[in-house]
Amino acid sequence: MNRCLMLPRVWQPxxxxxxxxxxxxxxxxxxxxxxxTPEEAEAYALDLLVDARRAKGARASREWIEKIAQQPH
Structure with missing residues (x-):
């Protein structure tokens, strides 16, 4: 699941x-x-971090596959 909702922090709650x-x-x-709550905010932040790492991995895999595909056989 991707989290597409941006929740910017308000400095003065x-x-x-x-x-x-x-x-x-x-x-x-x-x-x-x-x-x-602080616990909810931490859980959301951790979920976003997991999503970011998954997305970076997917990008690296795509780039690697594209690089392999461009090599002469």
Whole structure:
């Protein structure tokens, strides 16, 4: 599963014990806000890291296959 939703961090959450993310929807003052517990934020960040490593591996595999395919037989 790919995570395609970008959740930028808001630097000043209302509750200092939470992680607040804000997604701009229409303009600079129109946004959707999500508040996460520290545990939820860590889990989401780890999921993104796993996805990034998977994507890098897929890219490296594709590039290797393309390089092999271009070699004369």
């Amino acid at each position: 209302r509750d200092p014990e939470t992680v607040c993310t804000r997604i701009q929807t229409e303009g600079p003052s129109v946004y959707f806000e999500i508040t996460l």
